[in-house]
Amino acid sequence: MTLAYQKLKSFDLQQGVIYIGFLAIFLFFALTLHDDGFLTSRNLTNIVLQTAPATIMAIGLVFALSAGEIDLSFGSVVAVSALSAAVVMQHFPMPVGILAGLGAGLAIGAFNGALVAYGRLPSFLVTLATMGLFAGIARTMTDLRSIPVLNENFTGLFGSGKLLSVPSLVIWTAIAVGIGHIVYRNTRLGAHVLAVGDNARAAQVSGIKVARVRLYVLTLCGGCAGLAGLLYAGRLQAAKYTLGESDLMTVIAAVIVGGTALNGGKGSVIGALLGSLLMGMLNNGLILMGLDVSDQMIVRGLIILLAVAVSLRDTSR
Amino acid sequence: MTGSTPVLSLANIHKAFDGVIAIEDFSLDLYPGEIVALVGDNGAGKSTLIKMISGVYSPTSGTVRLEGDEVSFADASSARSRGIEVVYQDLALADQQPVYMNMFLGRELTKPPFGLLDKERMRQETQALVDELDVRIPSASSTIRDLSGGQRQGIAIARATHWASKLILLDEPTAALGVAETARVEELVARLRARNLAILIISHSLDQVFRLSDRICVLRRGQQIGIRKTVETNKNEIVSMITGVHAPA
Ligand SMILES: Nc1ncnc2c1ncn2[C@@H]1O[C@H](COP(=O)(O)OP(=O)(O)OP(=O)(O)O)[C@@H](O)[C@H]1O
Ligand SMILES: [Mg+2]
Secondary structure (H helix, E strand, O other): OHHHHHHHHHOOHHHHHHHHHHHHHHHHHHHHOHHHOOOOHHHHHHHHHHHHHHHHHHHHHHHHHHOOOOOOOHHHHHHHHHHHHHHHHOOOOHHHHHHHHHHHHHHHHHHHHHHHHOOOOOHHHHHHHHHHHHHHHHHHHOOOOOEEOOOHHHHHHHHHOEEOOEEHHHHHHHHHHHHHHHHHHHOHHHHHHHHHHHOHHHHHHOOOOHHHHHHHHHHHHHHHHHHHHHHHHHHHOEEOOOOOOOHHHHHHHHHHHOOOOOOOOOOOHHHHHHHHHHHHHHHHHHHHOOOOHHHHHHHHHHHHHHHHHHHHOOOOO | OOOOOOOEEEEEEEEEEOOEEEEEEEEEEEOOOOEEEEEOOOOOOHHHHHHHHOOOOOOOEEEEEEOOEEEOOOOHHHHHHOOEEEEOOOOOOOOOOEHHHHHOOOOOOEEOOOOEEOHHHHHHHHHHHHHHOOOOOOOOOOEHHHOOHHHHHHHHHHHHHHHOOOEEEEEOOOOOOOHHHHHHHHHHHHHHHHHOOEEEEEOOOHHHHHHHOOEEEEEEOOEEEEEEEHHHOOHHHHHHHHHOOOOOO
16 A cells, blocks of 8 residues: 555654654563562552653653753752742642742743843753752752651642542643643644744744744743642652752653654654653663662663664654 | 736835945836846845845835835735745745645644644645645655755745735745756746736846746846846846846847
8 A cells, every 4th residue: 555655654763763662671671570570550650650750841841842942951940849839838828839839930941931032042051051050049948958848738739649549640741741742733832833943944934933932932841840840849748959950861861762853843742751751661670670879870871872872863864 | 917006116225234235226016917037146136125025124215015005014924914925045944844834834724612733724725735836746744854955945935825915026946956846946936927926036047037037127236227028138138237248249
Protein backbone atom coordinates (compact mmCIF):
# COMPACT_ATOMS: atom_id res chain seq x y z
CA MET A 1 0.00 0.00 0.00
CA THR A 2 1.36 3.41 -0.90
CA LEU A 3 -0.36 4.90 2.11
CA ALA A 4 1.33 2.52 4.49
CA TYR A 5 4.61 3.23 2.76
CA GLN A 6 4.08 6.99 3.13
CA LYS A 7 3.32 6.52 6.81
CA LEU A 8 6.47 4.49 7.20
CA LYS A 9 8.54 7.05 5.36
CA SER A 10 7.16 9.91 7.40
CA PHE A 11 7.94 8.08 10.63
CA ASP A 12 10.22 10.52 12.32
CA LEU A 13 13.17 8.83 13.99
CA GLN A 14 13.88 11.87 16.16
CA GLN A 15 10.39 11.69 17.58
CA GLY A 16 10.05 7.93 17.40
CA VAL A 17 13.26 7.03 19.19
CA ILE A 18 11.67 7.69 22.56
CA TYR A 19 9.12 4.91 22.10
CA ILE A 20 11.80 2.43 21.16
CA GLY A 21 14.17 3.57 23.90
CA PHE A 22 11.43 3.54 26.48
CA LEU A 23 10.44 -0.02 25.60
CA ALA A 24 14.03 -1.22 25.39
CA ILE A 25 14.99 0.10 28.81
CA PHE A 26 11.73 -1.08 30.32
CA LEU A 27 12.30 -4.60 28.97
CA PHE A 28 15.92 -4.57 30.05
CA PHE A 29 15.04 -3.72 33.64
CA ALA A 30 12.02 -6.02 33.60
CA LEU A 31 14.27 -8.93 32.71
CA THR A 32 17.38 -8.16 34.74
CA LEU A 33 15.62 -6.78 37.81
CA HIS A 34 12.67 -9.10 37.86
CA ASP A 35 13.70 -10.59 41.17
CA ASP A 36 14.44 -7.19 42.68
CA GLY A 37 10.83 -6.08 42.35
CA PHE A 38 11.13 -3.73 39.36
CA LEU A 39 7.89 -4.98 37.86
CA THR A 40 5.74 -4.74 40.99
CA SER A 41 2.88 -2.33 40.59
CA ARG A 42 4.08 -0.62 43.73
CA ASN A 43 7.48 0.08 42.19
CA LEU A 44 6.03 1.17 38.86
CA THR A 45 3.58 3.52 40.57
CA ASN A 46 6.47 4.90 42.55
CA ILE A 47 8.30 5.77 39.37
CA VAL A 48 5.32 7.75 38.13
CA LEU A 49 4.93 9.53 41.46
CA GLN A 50 8.59 10.41 41.63
CA THR A 51 8.69 11.80 38.14
CA ALA A 52 5.55 13.94 38.45
CA PRO A 53 7.35 17.25 39.16
CA ALA A 54 9.93 16.63 36.42
CA THR A 55 7.20 15.75 33.92
CA ILE A 56 5.37 18.98 34.62
CA MET A 57 8.53 21.05 34.26
CA ALA A 58 9.29 19.15 31.06
CA ILE A 59 5.97 20.29 29.57
CA GLY A 60 6.90 23.92 30.14
CA LEU A 61 10.29 23.31 28.60
CA VAL A 62 8.76 21.70 25.49
CA PHE A 63 6.97 24.99 24.82
CA ALA A 64 10.07 27.08 25.51
CA LEU A 65 12.38 25.01 23.32
CA SER A 66 9.77 24.81 20.57
CA ALA A 67 9.64 28.61 20.51
CA GLY A 68 13.43 28.69 20.18
CA GLU A 69 14.02 29.71 23.79
CA ILE A 70 15.33 27.85 26.81
CA ASP A 71 14.75 28.01 30.55
CA LEU A 72 17.59 27.03 32.85
CA SER A 73 16.10 28.62 35.96
CA PHE A 74 13.21 26.25 36.64
CA GLY A 75 15.11 24.28 39.29
CA SER A 76 15.58 27.41 41.38
CA VAL A 77 11.97 28.41 40.76
CA VAL A 78 10.86 25.09 42.24
CA ALA A 79 12.60 25.90 45.52
CA VAL A 80 11.34 29.48 45.68
CA SER A 81 7.75 28.36 44.95
CA ALA A 82 7.78 25.52 47.46
CA LEU A 83 9.25 27.74 50.16
CA SER A 84 6.81 30.55 49.38
CA ALA A 85 3.88 28.18 49.72
CA ALA A 86 5.25 26.61 52.91
CA VAL A 87 6.04 29.92 54.59
CA VAL A 88 2.72 31.48 53.67
CA MET A 89 0.82 28.45 54.94
CA GLN A 90 2.39 28.87 58.33
CA HIS A 91 0.16 31.92 58.76
CA PHE A 92 -2.56 31.70 56.12
CA PRO A 93 -5.00 29.10 54.83
CA MET A 94 -4.10 26.66 52.10
CA PRO A 95 -5.49 28.52 49.07
CA VAL A 96 -3.30 31.51 49.88
CA GLY A 97 -0.31 29.20 50.07
CA ILE A 98 -1.12 27.67 46.70
CA LEU A 99 -1.49 31.12 45.17
CA ALA A 100 1.82 32.18 46.68
CA GLY A 101 3.62 29.13 45.28
CA LEU A 102 2.11 29.32 41.81
CA GLY A 103 2.30 33.11 41.80
CA ALA A 104 6.01 33.05 42.62
CA GLY A 105 6.62 30.66 39.72
CA LEU A 106 4.55 32.65 37.26
CA ALA A 107 6.13 35.93 38.36
CA ILE A 108 9.67 34.65 37.93
CA GLY A 109 8.70 33.14 34.58
CA ALA A 110 7.18 36.44 33.48
CA PHE A 111 10.32 38.24 34.64
CA ASN A 112 12.48 35.93 32.51
CA GLY A 113 10.01 36.28 29.65
CA ALA A 114 9.88 40.07 29.76
CA LEU A 115 13.67 40.33 29.68
CA VAL A 116 13.79 38.00 26.69
CA ALA A 117 10.76 39.30 24.78
CA TYR A 118 11.04 43.03 25.37
CA GLY A 119 14.61 43.40 26.64
CA ARG A 120 15.73 41.35 23.62
CA LEU A 121 18.21 39.36 25.68
CA PRO A 122 18.97 35.72 24.91
CA SER A 123 16.98 33.39 27.13
CA PHE A 124 20.02 31.19 27.73
CA LEU A 125 21.84 34.05 29.47
CA VAL A 126 18.78 35.51 31.19
CA THR A 127 17.75 32.21 32.75
CA LEU A 128 21.34 31.26 33.55
CA ALA A 129 21.50 34.44 35.60
CA THR A 130 18.08 34.03 37.21
CA MET A 131 18.91 30.40 37.99
CA GLY A 132 21.72 31.68 40.23
CA LEU A 133 19.74 34.65 41.46
CA PHE A 134 16.76 32.63 42.64
CA ALA A 135 18.88 29.79 43.99
CA GLY A 136 20.41 32.44 46.23
CA ILE A 137 17.05 33.90 47.12
CA ALA A 138 15.76 30.41 48.01
CA ARG A 139 18.68 30.01 50.40
CA THR A 140 18.17 33.35 52.13
CA MET A 141 14.37 33.03 52.32
CA THR A 142 14.53 30.75 55.35
CA ASP A 143 18.23 30.84 56.21
CA LEU A 144 18.71 27.39 54.68
CA ARG A 145 16.10 25.97 57.05
CA SER A 146 13.59 23.40 55.94
CA ILE A 147 9.98 24.46 56.47
CA PRO A 148 7.50 21.71 57.38
CA VAL A 149 4.23 21.55 55.50
CA LEU A 150 1.67 20.23 57.95
CA ASN A 151 -1.57 21.24 56.25
CA GLU A 152 -3.16 17.87 55.46
CA ASN A 153 -5.39 19.22 52.76
CA PHE A 154 -2.30 20.48 51.01
CA THR A 155 -0.25 17.31 51.40
CA GLY A 156 -3.27 15.34 50.24
CA LEU A 157 -3.93 17.53 47.22
CA PHE A 158 -0.30 17.72 46.09
CA GLY A 159 1.19 14.62 47.69
CA SER A 160 -0.13 11.47 49.21
CA GLY A 161 -3.85 11.95 48.47
CA LYS A 162 -5.96 9.85 46.16
CA LEU A 163 -9.10 10.36 44.13
CA LEU A 164 -11.04 7.16 43.40
CA SER A 165 -7.85 5.35 44.42
CA VAL A 166 -5.78 7.20 41.80
CA PRO A 167 -2.85 9.01 43.47
CA SER A 168 -3.11 12.78 43.20
CA LEU A 169 0.36 13.06 41.65
CA VAL A 170 -0.79 10.82 38.82
CA ILE A 171 -3.86 12.99 38.34
CA TRP A 172 -1.76 16.16 38.26
CA THR A 173 0.55 14.57 35.72
CA ALA A 174 -2.36 13.43 33.56
CA ILE A 175 -4.06 16.84 33.65
CA ALA A 176 -0.86 18.69 32.84
CA VAL A 177 0.09 16.34 30.01
CA GLY A 178 -3.46 16.36 28.61
CA ILE A 179 -3.81 20.13 28.60
CA GLY A 180 -0.23 20.61 27.47
CA HIS A 181 -0.65 18.23 24.58
CA ILE A 182 -3.88 19.80 23.34
CA VAL A 183 -2.59 23.35 23.62
CA TYR A 184 0.63 22.36 21.87
CA ARG A 185 -0.96 20.45 19.01
CA ASN A 186 -4.41 21.93 18.58
CA THR A 187 -4.50 25.61 19.40
CA ARG A 188 -3.37 28.74 17.63
CA LEU A 189 -1.02 29.46 20.52
CA GLY A 190 0.67 26.10 19.98
CA ALA A 191 0.94 26.77 16.25
CA HIS A 192 2.44 30.20 16.92
CA VAL A 193 4.95 28.76 19.38
CA LEU A 194 6.15 26.35 16.70
CA ALA A 195 6.19 29.04 14.02
CA VAL A 196 8.25 31.42 16.17
CA GLY A 197 10.77 28.69 16.96
CA ASP A 198 10.89 27.54 13.37
CA ASN A 199 11.28 30.88 11.61
CA ALA A 200 10.77 33.96 13.75
CA ARG A 201 10.88 36.30 10.78
CA ALA A 202 8.25 34.34 8.90
CA ALA A 203 6.11 34.39 12.03
CA GLN A 204 6.63 38.13 12.38
CA VAL A 205 5.67 38.96 8.79
CA SER A 206 2.66 36.66 9.13
CA GLY A 207 1.35 38.86 11.89
CA ILE A 208 2.22 36.60 14.82
CA LYS A 209 3.14 38.57 17.93
CA VAL A 210 6.58 37.06 18.32
CA ALA A 211 7.56 38.89 21.51
CA ARG A 212 4.31 37.93 23.19
CA VAL A 213 4.83 34.27 22.34
CA ARG A 214 8.29 34.42 23.92
CA LEU A 215 6.84 36.02 27.03
CA TYR A 216 4.15 33.33 27.25
CA VAL A 217 6.42 30.32 26.94
CA LEU A 218 8.83 31.52 29.61
CA THR A 219 5.96 32.47 31.91
CA LEU A 220 4.55 29.00 31.35
CA CYS A 221 7.91 27.48 32.33
CA GLY A 222 7.80 29.46 35.56
CA GLY A 223 4.22 28.37 36.21
CA CYS A 224 5.07 24.72 35.60
CA ALA A 225 8.04 24.98 37.94
CA GLY A 226 5.74 26.60 40.50
CA LEU A 227 3.34 23.67 40.30
CA ALA A 228 6.28 21.26 40.50
CA GLY A 229 7.34 23.06 43.68
CA LEU A 230 3.91 22.51 45.21
CA LEU A 231 4.07 18.82 44.30
CA TYR A 232 7.47 18.44 45.93
CA ALA A 233 6.29 20.25 49.07
CA GLY A 234 3.15 18.11 49.17
CA ARG A 235 4.91 14.81 48.71
CA LEU A 236 7.82 15.51 51.06
CA GLN A 237 5.63 17.46 53.52
CA ALA A 238 8.34 20.07 53.68
CA ALA A 239 10.02 22.73 51.58
CA LYS A 240 13.74 23.35 51.36
CA TYR A 241 16.09 25.34 49.18
CA THR A 242 17.52 22.12 47.72
CA LEU A 243 14.26 21.15 46.01
CA GLY A 244 14.61 21.06 42.26
CA GLU A 245 18.37 21.48 42.51
CA SER A 246 19.14 18.32 40.58
CA ASP A 247 16.29 18.52 38.07
CA LEU A 248 17.94 20.63 35.39
CA MET A 249 19.75 17.81 33.63
CA THR A 250 16.93 15.31 34.08
CA VAL A 251 14.28 17.60 32.66
CA ILE A 252 16.32 18.83 29.71
CA ALA A 253 17.31 15.24 28.92
CA ALA A 254 13.69 14.09 29.18
CA VAL A 255 12.55 16.76 26.75
CA ILE A 256 15.32 16.22 24.19
CA VAL A 257 15.02 12.45 24.32
CA GLY A 258 11.28 12.96 23.92
CA GLY A 259 11.78 14.42 20.46
CA THR A 260 11.77 18.17 21.06
CA ALA A 261 14.30 20.06 18.97
CA LEU A 262 16.86 22.15 20.86
CA ASN A 263 16.66 24.86 18.24
CA GLY A 264 12.93 25.18 17.98
CA GLY A 265 10.03 24.44 15.67
CA LYS A 266 9.39 20.88 16.70
CA GLY A 267 8.52 18.92 19.79
CA SER A 268 6.19 16.64 21.65
CA VAL A 269 4.48 16.80 25.02
CA ILE A 270 3.74 13.07 25.04
CA GLY A 271 7.38 12.46 24.13
CA ALA A 272 8.45 14.59 27.10
CA LEU A 273 6.21 12.53 29.38
CA LEU A 274 7.83 9.33 28.13
CA GLY A 275 11.25 10.94 28.40
CA SER A 276 10.58 11.87 31.97
CA LEU A 277 9.31 8.38 32.82
CA LEU A 278 12.38 6.99 31.13
CA MET A 279 14.62 9.10 33.36
CA GLY A 280 12.64 7.94 36.40
CA MET A 281 12.94 4.34 35.30
CA LEU A 282 16.70 4.71 34.91
CA ASN A 283 16.99 6.17 38.38
CA ASN A 284 14.89 3.44 39.85
CA GLY A 285 16.56 0.60 37.98
CA LEU A 286 20.08 1.75 38.82
CA ILE A 287 19.17 1.94 42.50
CA LEU A 288 17.63 -1.52 42.40
CA MET A 289 20.80 -2.78 40.75
CA GLY A 290 22.58 -1.70 43.88
CA LEU A 291 24.84 0.93 42.29
CA ASP A 292 26.10 3.53 44.70
CA VAL A 293 25.30 7.16 44.09
CA SER A 294 28.46 8.09 42.22
CA ASP A 295 28.14 5.09 39.90
CA GLN A 296 24.49 5.92 39.33
CA MET A 297 25.46 9.41 38.27
CA ILE A 298 28.08 8.12 35.86
CA VAL A 299 25.83 5.50 34.28
CA ARG A 300 22.91 7.89 34.06
CA GLY A 301 25.11 10.53 32.45
CA LEU A 302 26.35 8.05 29.87
CA ILE A 303 22.89 6.75 29.05
CA ILE A 304 21.55 10.28 28.66
CA LEU A 305 24.46 11.12 26.41
CA LEU A 306 23.68 8.11 24.25
CA ALA A 307 19.95 8.83 24.18
CA VAL A 308 20.47 12.48 23.30
CA ALA A 309 23.00 11.58 20.62
CA VAL A 310 20.55 9.20 19.01
CA SER A 311 17.61 11.57 19.20
CA LEU A 312 19.58 14.54 17.87
CA ARG A 313 21.12 12.73 14.94
CA ASP A 314 20.07 14.56 11.83
CA THR A 315 17.83 12.06 10.15
CA SER A 316 16.40 14.42 7.58
CA ARG A 317 19.01 13.68 4.92
CA MET B 1 -7.52 48.69 -18.36
CA THR B 2 -6.72 52.35 -17.86
CA GLY B 3 -10.38 53.15 -17.51
CA SER B 4 -10.65 51.65 -14.03
CA THR B 5 -9.30 53.23 -10.86
CA PRO B 6 -5.83 52.11 -9.90
CA VAL B 7 -5.58 49.53 -7.11
CA LEU B 8 -2.47 51.19 -5.86
CA SER B 9 -1.33 54.68 -6.54
CA LEU B 10 2.05 55.96 -5.42
CA ALA B 11 2.72 59.68 -5.76
CA ASN B 12 6.02 61.47 -5.21
CA ILE B 13 7.37 58.91 -2.76
CA HIS B 14 10.66 59.77 -1.07
CA LYS B 15 12.54 57.57 1.33
CA ALA B 16 15.73 58.37 3.19
CA PHE B 17 17.57 56.24 5.73
CA ASP B 18 19.40 58.53 8.15
CA GLY B 19 19.73 61.15 5.48
CA VAL B 20 20.82 58.69 2.78
CA ILE B 21 18.30 58.84 -0.03
CA ALA B 22 17.04 55.40 -1.10
CA ILE B 23 14.03 56.48 -3.19
CA GLU B 24 13.53 59.83 -4.80
CA ASP B 25 10.23 61.09 -6.18
CA PHE B 26 8.66 57.81 -7.25
CA SER B 27 5.18 57.66 -8.76
CA LEU B 28 3.32 54.67 -10.14
CA ASP B 29 -0.27 53.52 -10.67
CA LEU B 30 -1.09 49.81 -10.61
CA TYR B 31 -4.29 48.47 -12.17
CA PRO B 32 -6.17 45.26 -11.46
CA GLY B 33 -5.17 42.35 -13.68
CA GLU B 34 -1.82 43.77 -14.69
CA ILE B 35 1.71 42.72 -13.95
CA VAL B 36 4.26 45.47 -13.55
CA ALA B 37 7.94 44.65 -13.34
CA LEU B 38 10.29 46.71 -11.23
CA VAL B 39 13.86 46.53 -12.47
CA GLY B 40 17.17 48.13 -11.56
CA ASP B 41 20.64 47.25 -10.38
CA ASN B 42 21.55 46.08 -6.89
CA GLY B 43 20.82 48.78 -4.38
CA ALA B 44 18.58 50.73 -6.77
CA GLY B 45 15.83 50.78 -4.13
CA LYS B 46 13.45 48.10 -5.41
CA SER B 47 13.08 46.19 -2.16
CA THR B 48 12.80 49.42 -0.23
CA LEU B 49 9.91 50.45 -2.45
CA ILE B 50 8.09 47.17 -1.90
CA LYS B 51 8.61 47.43 1.84
CA MET B 52 6.98 50.86 1.81
CA ILE B 53 3.94 49.46 0.06
CA SER B 54 3.70 46.51 2.42
CA GLY B 55 3.98 48.59 5.57
CA VAL B 56 7.46 47.50 6.67
CA TYR B 57 8.83 51.03 6.12
CA SER B 58 6.92 54.23 5.83
CA PRO B 59 7.84 56.81 3.19
CA THR B 60 9.66 59.93 4.30
CA SER B 61 7.21 61.86 2.16
CA GLY B 62 4.68 61.25 -0.60
CA THR B 63 1.30 59.54 -0.68
CA VAL B 64 0.16 55.96 -1.04
CA ARG B 65 -3.42 55.41 -2.17
CA LEU B 66 -5.22 52.12 -2.09
CA GLU B 67 -8.26 52.18 -4.36
CA GLY B 68 -8.32 55.92 -4.01
CA ASP B 69 -8.04 56.06 -0.21
CA GLU B 70 -4.88 57.52 1.21
CA VAL B 71 -3.28 54.93 3.47
CA SER B 72 -0.36 54.81 5.86
CA PHE B 73 0.33 51.32 7.16
CA ALA B 74 1.77 51.07 10.65
CA ASP B 75 3.12 47.58 10.01
CA ALA B 76 2.92 44.60 7.67
CA SER B 77 -0.20 43.29 9.40
CA SER B 78 -2.25 46.36 8.60
CA ALA B 79 -1.22 46.22 4.94
CA ARG B 80 -2.18 42.56 4.88
CA SER B 81 -5.55 43.25 6.38
CA ARG B 82 -6.16 45.58 3.41
CA GLY B 83 -5.49 42.82 0.90
CA ILE B 84 -1.80 43.34 0.15
CA GLU B 85 0.40 40.24 0.25
CA VAL B 86 4.16 39.94 -0.22
CA VAL B 87 6.28 37.07 -1.42
CA TYR B 88 9.73 37.68 -0.03
CA GLN B 89 13.09 37.26 -1.69
CA ASP B 90 14.14 34.95 1.13
CA LEU B 91 11.22 32.67 1.77
CA ALA B 92 9.04 33.42 4.76
CA LEU B 93 8.07 29.82 5.43
CA ALA B 94 8.35 27.78 8.60
CA ASP B 95 10.41 24.83 7.38
CA GLN B 96 9.48 22.17 9.89
CA GLN B 97 5.74 22.74 9.66
CA PRO B 98 3.37 21.20 7.13
CA VAL B 99 2.31 23.07 4.01
CA TYR B 100 -1.19 23.73 5.31
CA MET B 101 0.05 25.34 8.53
CA ASN B 102 2.24 27.64 6.46
CA MET B 103 -0.67 28.51 4.23
CA PHE B 104 -2.57 29.67 7.29
CA LEU B 105 0.41 30.98 9.28
CA GLY B 106 -0.85 33.63 11.70
CA ARG B 107 -4.41 33.14 10.41
CA GLU B 108 -5.11 29.59 11.50
CA LEU B 109 -8.68 28.34 11.22
CA THR B 110 -10.39 27.15 14.37
CA LYS B 111 -13.61 25.30 15.03
CA PRO B 112 -16.20 25.54 17.76
CA PRO B 113 -16.83 24.89 20.59
CA PHE B 114 -13.32 25.09 22.08
CA GLY B 115 -11.61 27.12 19.39
CA LEU B 116 -9.20 24.31 18.60
CA LEU B 117 -7.38 24.27 15.28
CA ASP B 118 -9.40 22.98 12.36
CA LYS B 119 -6.51 21.13 10.76
CA GLU B 120 -8.73 19.13 8.46
CA ARG B 121 -10.30 22.20 6.90
CA MET B 122 -6.95 23.96 6.55
CA ARG B 123 -5.57 20.86 4.88
CA GLN B 124 -8.51 20.61 2.48
CA GLU B 125 -8.50 24.28 1.56
CA THR B 126 -4.76 24.15 1.00
CA GLN B 127 -5.10 21.07 -1.17
CA ALA B 128 -7.84 22.73 -3.22
CA LEU B 129 -5.74 25.85 -3.70
CA VAL B 130 -2.54 24.09 -4.72
CA ASP B 131 -4.53 21.91 -7.09
CA GLU B 132 -6.24 24.92 -8.61
CA LEU B 133 -2.96 26.78 -9.05
CA ASP B 134 -1.27 23.57 -10.18
CA VAL B 135 1.49 23.80 -7.61
CA ARG B 136 2.74 20.23 -7.70
CA ILE B 137 3.55 19.03 -4.21
CA PRO B 138 3.12 15.53 -2.74
CA SER B 139 0.37 16.68 -0.41
CA ALA B 140 -0.88 19.55 1.72
CA SER B 141 0.50 17.71 4.75
CA SER B 142 4.05 17.57 3.39
CA THR B 143 6.67 19.26 5.51
CA ILE B 144 8.15 22.34 3.83
CA ARG B 145 11.70 21.09 4.39
CA ASP B 146 11.02 18.10 2.18
CA LEU B 147 10.01 20.26 -0.81
CA SER B 148 12.18 21.70 -3.58
CA GLY B 149 12.90 25.40 -3.88
CA GLY B 150 10.37 25.76 -6.68
CA GLN B 151 7.68 23.96 -4.72
CA ARG B 152 8.37 26.19 -1.73
CA GLN B 153 8.15 29.34 -3.79
CA GLY B 154 4.95 27.90 -5.27
CA ILE B 155 3.55 27.57 -1.74
CA ALA B 156 4.59 31.12 -0.87
CA ILE B 157 2.86 32.45 -3.99
CA ALA B 158 -0.21 30.29 -3.40
CA ARG B 159 -0.41 31.67 0.12
CA ALA B 160 -0.19 35.24 -1.15
CA THR B 161 -2.87 34.45 -3.73
CA HIS B 162 -5.14 32.96 -1.13
CA TRP B 163 -5.04 36.03 1.08
CA ALA B 164 -4.50 38.90 -1.33
CA SER B 165 -7.66 40.65 -2.41
CA LYS B 166 -5.95 43.51 -4.25
CA LEU B 167 -2.23 43.37 -4.67
CA ILE B 168 0.64 40.91 -4.63
CA LEU B 169 4.22 42.09 -4.33
CA LEU B 170 6.91 39.64 -5.42
CA ASP B 171 10.54 40.35 -4.55
CA GLU B 172 12.75 38.24 -6.83
CA PRO B 173 10.55 35.15 -6.55
CA THR B 174 12.78 33.03 -8.77
CA ALA B 175 16.20 34.25 -7.67
CA ALA B 176 17.11 30.94 -6.06
CA LEU B 177 15.49 28.64 -8.61
CA GLY B 178 16.67 26.51 -11.48
CA VAL B 179 15.39 26.79 -15.06
CA ALA B 180 12.48 24.36 -14.84
CA GLU B 181 11.35 25.61 -11.44
CA THR B 182 11.56 29.21 -12.62
CA ALA B 183 9.33 28.33 -15.55
CA ARG B 184 6.73 26.83 -13.24
CA VAL B 185 6.73 29.84 -10.95
CA GLU B 186 6.37 32.11 -13.98
CA GLU B 187 3.38 30.12 -15.18
CA LEU B 188 1.87 30.49 -11.75
CA VAL B 189 2.40 34.25 -11.68
CA ALA B 190 0.97 34.64 -15.17
CA ARG B 191 -2.16 32.78 -14.09
CA LEU B 192 -2.70 35.23 -11.24
CA ARG B 193 -3.44 37.94 -13.79
CA ALA B 194 -6.75 36.23 -14.44
CA ARG B 195 -7.72 36.73 -10.81
CA ASN B 196 -7.81 40.46 -11.36
CA LEU B 197 -5.11 41.12 -8.83
CA ALA B 198 -2.48 43.76 -9.42
CA ILE B 199 1.01 42.32 -9.35
CA LEU B 200 4.30 44.10 -8.82
CA ILE B 201 7.30 41.88 -9.43
CA ILE B 202 10.97 42.60 -8.89
CA SER B 203 13.31 40.65 -11.11
CA HIS B 204 16.90 40.80 -12.30
CA SER B 205 16.10 38.60 -15.28
CA LEU B 206 15.08 40.70 -18.25
CA ASP B 207 13.96 37.60 -20.13
CA GLN B 208 11.56 36.90 -17.32
CA VAL B 209 10.41 40.50 -17.20
CA PHE B 210 9.65 40.46 -20.90
CA ARG B 211 7.84 37.13 -20.66
CA LEU B 212 5.63 38.16 -17.76
CA SER B 213 5.00 41.84 -17.48
CA ASP B 214 2.59 44.32 -19.03
CA ARG B 215 4.70 47.30 -18.04
CA ILE B 216 8.27 47.80 -16.89
CA CYS B 217 9.37 50.42 -14.39
CA VAL B 218 13.07 51.23 -14.12
CA LEU B 219 14.89 52.48 -11.05
CA ARG B 220 18.48 53.64 -10.92
CA ARG B 221 20.04 54.63 -7.60
CA GLY B 222 16.69 55.60 -6.16
CA GLN B 223 15.64 57.59 -9.23
CA GLN B 224 12.68 56.59 -11.31
CA ILE B 225 14.08 56.50 -14.82
CA GLY B 226 10.85 55.69 -16.60
CA ILE B 227 7.95 53.32 -17.27
CA ARG B 228 7.49 51.48 -20.55
CA LYS B 229 4.79 49.22 -21.93
CA THR B 230 6.46 45.87 -22.43
CA VAL B 231 5.19 45.50 -25.99
CA GLU B 232 6.51 48.93 -26.94
CA THR B 233 10.08 48.53 -25.72
CA ASN B 234 13.00 46.14 -26.02
CA LYS B 235 15.81 44.83 -23.90
CA ASN B 236 18.35 47.31 -25.22
CA GLU B 237 16.26 50.23 -24.16
CA ILE B 238 15.63 48.76 -20.70
CA VAL B 239 19.31 47.90 -20.22
CA SER B 240 20.38 51.40 -21.06
CA MET B 241 17.73 52.79 -18.71
CA ILE B 242 19.03 50.52 -15.91
CA THR B 243 22.70 51.31 -16.47
CA GLY B 244 22.47 54.86 -17.72
CA VAL B 245 24.74 53.89 -20.59
CA HIS B 246 23.35 54.17 -24.09
CA ALA B 247 23.72 50.94 -25.92
CA PRO B 248 25.50 51.13 -29.25
CA ALA B 249 22.92 50.86 -31.99
N1 LIG C 1 17.07 49.54 6.58
C1 LIG C 1 17.95 50.27 5.86
N2 LIG C 1 18.76 51.16 6.46
C2 LIG C 1 19.62 51.90 5.74
N3 LIG C 1 19.77 51.80 4.43
C3 LIG C 1 19.01 50.93 3.76
C4 LIG C 1 18.05 50.12 4.44
N4 LIG C 1 17.41 49.32 3.53
C5 LIG C 1 17.96 49.65 2.35
N5 LIG C 1 18.90 50.60 2.48
C6 LIG C 1 19.67 51.20 1.38
O1 LIG C 1 18.79 51.62 0.38
C7 LIG C 1 19.30 51.35 -0.90
C8 LIG C 1 18.32 50.49 -1.68
O2 LIG C 1 18.28 49.18 -1.15
P1 LIG C 1 17.27 48.07 -1.66
O3 LIG C 1 17.41 46.90 -0.78
O4 LIG C 1 15.93 48.67 -1.82
O5 LIG C 1 17.90 47.73 -3.09
P2 LIG C 1 17.35 46.70 -4.19
O6 LIG C 1 17.04 47.49 -5.39
O7 LIG C 1 16.30 45.84 -3.64
O8 LIG C 1 18.68 45.85 -4.44
P3 LIG C 1 18.86 44.28 -4.76
O9 LIG C 1 18.65 44.13 -6.22
O10 LIG C 1 20.29 44.03 -4.41
O11 LIG C 1 17.91 43.53 -3.92
C9 LIG C 1 20.65 50.67 -0.69
O12 LIG C 1 21.65 51.64 -0.85
C10 LIG C 1 20.59 50.18 0.70
O13 LIG C 1 21.85 50.16 1.28
MG1 LIG D 1 16.16 43.70 -3.10
